[in-house]
Amino acid sequence: MGSKTIIFLKQLASMGSFPACISKIRDTRTGEVLFEQSVEKRPMDNRGAMILRDVPSYLEIEWDETKIKTQILATQKTYVVDLDHYRDSDAYLQKHFGPKSRSALRRYKKRLEQCFRIEYWVHYGAMDKIGYDVLFEQIRDLMERRFEQKKERNYELQHLEEIKNDVYPKLLEKQASIFVITANGRPISIRINLMRGTLAYYILSVYDPDYDIFRLGKLDMWQNIHWFLENGYKKYDLLKGYAYIKERWADSIYDNNLILVNRDASLKGRMGLLLCYWRKKALLALVRAAKSLGLDRAIRKMGRQLAPKWGMGPPEIWPISCTNQQADLFDALPDWHSQEKKLNRLLFNLAYKHSFPINNIKVSIKKDDPRQFLIKIGDTCYLFTFDKNNPIR
Numbered sequence: 150m151g152s153k154t155i156i157f158l159k160q161l162a163s164m165g166s167f168p169a170c171i172s173k174i175r176d177t178r179t180g181e182v183l184f185e186q187s188v189e190k191r192p193m194d195n196r197g198a199m200i201l202r203d204v205p206s207y208l209e210i211e212w213d214e215t216k217i218k219t220q221i222l223a224t225q226k227t228y229v230v231d232l233d234h235y236r237d238s239d240a241y242l243q244k245h246f247g248p249k250s251r252s253a254l255r256r257y258k259k260r261l262e263q264c265f266r267i268e269y270w271v272h273y274g275a276m277d278k279i280g281y282d283v284l285f286e287q288i289r290d291l292m293e294r295r296f297e298q299k300k301e302r303n304y305e306l307q308h309l310e311e312i313k314n315d316v317y318p319k320l321l322e323k324q325a326s327i328f329v330i331t332a333n334g335r336p337i338s339i340r341i342n343l344m345r346g347t348l349a350y351y352i353l354s355v356y357d358p359d360y361d362i363f364r365l366g367k368l369d370m371w372q373n374i375h376w377f378l379e380n381g382y383k384k385y386d387l388l389k390g391y392a393y394i395k396e397r398w399a400d401s402i403y404d405n406n407l408i409l410v411n412r413d414a415s416l417k418g419r420m421g422l423l424l425c426y427w428r429k430k431a432l433l434a435l436v437r438a439a440k441s442l443g444l445d446r447a448i449r450k451m452g453r454q455l456a457p458k459w460g461m462g463p464p465e466i467w468p469i470s471c472t473n474q475q476a477d478l479f480d481a482l483p484d485w486h487s488q489e490k491k492l493n494r495l496l497f498n499l500a501y502k503h504s505f506p507i508n509n510i511k512v513s514i515k516k517d518d519p520r521q522f523l524i525k526i527g528d529t530c531y532l533f534t535f536d537k538n539n540p541i542r
Contacts, residue, residue, distance in 0.1 A: 186213065228395035271376055293306070326376075337356060
């Protein structure tokens with residue numbers, strides 16, 4: 150079955166056009182028409198096959214041709230935040246998180262703001278192209294670092310340039326948003342969304358792994374939902390994948406469908422549609438069977454075990470007394486942020502523990518041993534020693 154494949158949500162949100170056989174797309178939850186074919190557009194070819202990938206089951210497609218035959222296969226689930234069910238982000242948190250979790254989330258935010266100069270930016274509308282390109286280079290860097298830390302393959306990175314080209318024109322039309330958290334002027338968390346009417350779609354998010362202790366993924370999601378609520382959006386589709394994370398935030402779960410479309414009424418066309426349907430159904434069954442047996446988790450675990458282990462070992466850390474005799478053995482590193490980046494994660498963790506501004510932490514390196522660092526946080530001192538056989542990158 151020779152066919153054209155269309156990534157449905159990409160076509161809807163970024164391209165805004167569909168083949169002429171699709172006359173209308175409607176959100177069954179809100180009644181909102183998300184796409185309607187222009188009157189001028191006419192079918193150029195009523196024959197042939199088409200595959201629509203990742204079509205949420207909450208969308209209804211009206212076909213322009215009565216002879217069209219379709220077969221539908223449910224693939225993965227898509228996770229949706231029903232923004233229109235909440236008056237504000239506090240009401241949302243009340244529904245999804247218990248008192249301890251809400252308190253912890255607010256504590257992470259407060260600690261982050263105590264330790265760094267934090268700013269929350271939403272790019273929505275006009276944005277300088279040079280600044281936009283720079284931001285995507287920062288996204289690339291964060292993605293590479295994050296997945297290197299997880300020892301997993303990053304499937305999004307190969308599509309980053311395509312996403313970059315798709316999002317910018319939509320951003321200018323206010324049909325896309327980029328939510329950025331900066332610490333001391335540097336982006337540490339970035340989330341990209343596309344919009345269609347009052348429906349928003351998550352595209353990608355990434356954050357700096359050195360800030361893990363501040364739970365940036367949760368803070369980013371919380372603040373992003375807050376912005377959507379303030380700006381009148383009704384639904385936020387988190388899309389497929391990472392179910393163990395998205396289930397916590399979602400209100401509704403829908404099927405993601407694969408729709409096989411045949412516009413060829415001949416026997417060959419009908420048989421081709423059925424053959425394609427059963428082939429893809431068998432493949433989906435194999436994938437589900439593998440997941441039910443835990444083979445996907447086993448493969449990921451094996452990949453992490455086989456990954457090079459150098460650069461993963463933590464240093465030895467000792468609390469020590471702050472004395473002048475100790476200080477005389479070390480040279481100050483006033484610009485440690487750029488000179489010794491391997492310290493970032495460790496110092497951010499200590500800043501969190503002490504609720505202490507990162508710029509006020511004093512760092513020195515031992516004169517006769519560059520593996521040792523003296524860290525002074527107020528009246529508290531620590532000695533870090535890195536293993537020379539297992540250096541941290």
